Amino acid sequence: MTDMMQRIVLARRPQGFPVEKDFRMEDIPMPTPEAGEVLVRVTYISLDPYMRGRMDYVKSYTAPQELDQTMGAGGVGEVLASRDPAFSEGDLVFGMFGWASHGCLPGKALRKLDPDLPPSTALGVLGMPGFTAWSGLAAYGDMKPGETLVVAAATGPVGSMVGQLAKQAGLHVVGVAGGPEKCAMATDTFGFDACIDHRAHSGALDMMETLHKECPKGVDVYFENVGGHVLGGVLPVMNLHGRIIICGMIAWYSGESDETGDMPLQKLWRVALVKRLTIQGLLQTDHVSRFGEFLAEVGPKVKAGEIAYLEDVAEGLENAPGAFFSMLKGGNKGKQVVKIA
Amino acid sequence: MTDMMQRIVLARRPQGFPVEKDFRMEDIPMPTPEAGEVLVRVTYISLDPYMRGRMDYVKSYTAPQELDQTMGAGGVGEVLASRDPAFSEGDLVFGMFGWASHGCLPGKALRKLDPDLPPSTALGVLGMPGFTAWSGLAAYGDMKPGETLVVAAATGPVGSMVGQLAKQAGLHVVGVAGGPEKCAMATDTFGFDACIDHRAHSGALDMMETLHKECPKGVDVYFENVGGHVLGGVLPVMNLHGRIIICGMIAWYSGESDETGDMPLQKLWRVALVKRLTIQGLLQTDHVSRFGEFLAEVGPKVKAGEIAYLEDVAEGLENAPGAFFSMLKGGNKGKQVVKIA
Numbered sequence A, B: 001m002t003d004m005m006q007r008i009v010l011a012r013r014p015q016g017f018p019v020e021k022d023f024r025m026e027d028i029p030m031p032t033p034e035a036g037e038v039l040v041r042v043t044y045i046s047l048d049p050y051m052r053g054r055m056d057y058v059k060s061y062t063a064p065q066e067l068d069q070t071m072g073a074g075g076v077g078e079v080l081a082s083r084d085p086a087f088s089e090g091d092l093v094f095g096m097f098g099w100a101s102h103g104c105l106p107g108k109a110l111r112k113l114d115p116d117l118p119p120s121t122a123l124g125v126l127g128m129p130g131f132t133a134w135s136g137l138a139a140y141g142d143m144k145p146g147e148t149l150v151v152a153a154a155t156g157p158v159g160s161m162v163g164q165l166a167k168q169a170g171l172h173v174v175g176v177a178g179g180p181e182k183c184a185m186a187t188d189t190f191g192f193d194a195c196i197d198h199r200a201h202s203g204a205l206d207m208m209e210t211l212h213k214e215c216p217k218g219v220d221v222y223f224e225n226v227g228g229h230v231l232g233g234v235l236p237v238m239n240l241h242g243r244i245i246i247c248g249m250i251a252w253y254s255g256e257s258d259e260t261g262d263m264p265l266q267k268l269w270r271v272a273l274v275k276r277l278t279i280q281g282l283l284q285t286d287h288v289s290r291f292g293e294f295l296a297e298v299g300p301k302v303k304a305g306e307i308a309y310l311e312d313v314a315e316g317l318e319n320a321p322g323a324f325f326s327m328l329k330g331g332n333k334g335k336q337v338v339k340i341a
Helices: A050-055 A119-123 A128-141 A157-168 A180-188 A204-214 A228-237 A265-274 A284-303 A317-328 B050-055 B119-123 B128-141 B157-168 B180-188 B204-214 B228-237 B265-274 B284-303 B317-328
Strands: A004-010 A023-029 A037-046 A075-082 A092-095 A102-106 A148-152 A172-177 A194-197 A219-224 A238-246 A278-281 A311-315 A335-339 B004-010 B023-029 B037-046 B075-082 B092-095 B102-106 B148-152 B172-177 B194-197 B219-224 B238-246 B278-281 B311-315 B335-339
Touching: A004 A317, A023 A317, A037 A092, A037 A119, A075 A102, A075 A119, A092 A119, A119 A335, A128 A157, A128 A219, A128 A238, A128 A284, A148 A157, A157 A172, A157 A219, A172 A180, A180 A194, A194 A204, A204 A228, A219 A228, A228 A238, A228 A265, A238 B265, A265 B238, A265 B265, A265 B278, A278 B265, A311 A317, A317 A335, B004 B317, B023 B317, B037 B092, B037 B119, B075 B102, B075 B119, B092 B119, B119 B335, B128 B157, B128 B219, B128 B238, B128 B284, B148 B157, B157 B172, B157 B219, B172 B180, B180 B194, B194 B204, B204 B228, B219 B228, B228 B238, B228 B265, B311 B317, B317 B335
Parallel strands: A148 A172, A148 A219, A172 A194, A219 A238, A238 A278, A311 A335, B148 B172, B148 B219, B172 B194, B219 B238, B238 B278, B311 B335
Antiparallel strands: A004 A023, A037 A075, A037 A102, A037 A335, A075 A092, A278 B278, B004 B023, B037 B075, B037 B102, B037 B335, B075 B092
16 A cells, blocks of 8 residues: 555636646645545445536535545445454445545445446446436336337446336337447447437438438427437427436536527427427436345346446546547547546 | 307417407308207306417417407306207206307306306316316325415415315415505405415515514425516525415516526525425316215305305406406406406
């Protein structure tokens, strides 16, 4: 055990799209666990779109990221030293260690991992993103066989889980992704019925026409990850009593506006009334009491290869900011994680 | 029985706010009931905001009003002649007779009325508007004692029922209405805890400040009848897991825009996600299988005076257009009906 550990802090709040100078890597003294605490060597860090929102100083569902403090993030790692009797050296655990090489947390803030699964799965397919997909559909999807579901960011960890769960529930599943390679991945790796390349569509009207073609019976469930012209294209194709589950809006995270973002609220209100839509904001923490149910249902499917997942692994803590920027631009293929040496 | 009856047809589609010339009164031959049909002398016609929407040539939840045909509307009246054994001369019935002095409909399209209640109640408190309020709250309100509900058009037939049902369910109930007289009516006649005069508020910010004062614990349920700056004021005051039930948007029925109507969709999406709102379009016809349940619950309360109602009665078929215009501007006090001579 060295005397120092590494971490990355938020040096300043990004103006629009974040850049390297918004972050700073530091060496700090290795913490020593106090009574009830556990010291962990982090092996994988999770990078997720919600982190961009936390970098702004706005009241959201979580407090903003503090300046000059370790960037918040989930991670997995190996217990180095434990002063909580529930954990022993060598245990694999999940915890909110942040963008850091090590973390020291109370044992009750940690979750022990199933040693029969790769630890990084606890950050994606069997972690927060997978649970987001599962809990949103379970609570609000009201999926019926023969219906149609659309989800964007189709090869991301949330979108790919949404699509696979919907397929297994008997729905016609259409993804939206950026570029032909990701679209092929959505159909070949994740079993989507079709996947639309949003980069080949310049606006909402364009997108609507293709959606109309790929969803001949209309759209019953739209799982919203992106906003932008994908949303603009989906709205007119929604069926009576359709459900829109708002999980994210990555197209708008850095304050950009566009034709759909600027669509007057009045128009949405009319569509929602005429089609009697249900529009529902989703945050997985609201459903956390069902996390065990999720693991019991999806864990065995992952082990059996019945749920596929992809990970995009960046190497080295120092490369976390770059991997984060790339993910915000859709450069990742699958769940973005950072492997720590 | 005369040989002729009177009706009002839509002569042309209104451009923006409707005017007298959009309508035409006609004498047509009195119909003769065929087998299974019932001829009815109409005594009261219902005027409702949804009729404005049907005057435009747009696909909505009902087909548009046809030109040169009787303006559609619910009405009540007395059976003059019946060729359906389920109805006899003198029976009081409800049916979709339109803006007309008489109607001839299949018996199965009619509903016999409780002779112990004034027939006009079947158009308001115990008709479509009352059922709209009841079914929306029953299906989507998820009301809990101690929560706060806001409803605009508070003295109208939907709003006044929403407020009274919410009060009886133990909620803090705040209305919004136009002018001090209506506001007094909301609190004195319908028992609202408070009522805000939207005419005394110039914009959404203004409205938000007053709503914040009258709803110190925030807003859990917003029953949407109006859109406009009332909606703009409510959105920032919505609580976590709040419900918005979209029933109408009278402020926008004639295509007007305003600061809130033009609010970018992107803003709503963020509020819906951060607060995990449920936004639900409501149309009472979706719930029509529960109409009996509604009558069984609310009918006795109306008889016992436990649910108050107000009617604004215009006299004479020829005055239907004028009463309709006045209602669209909020000139009515209570459910607008037209009494036929």
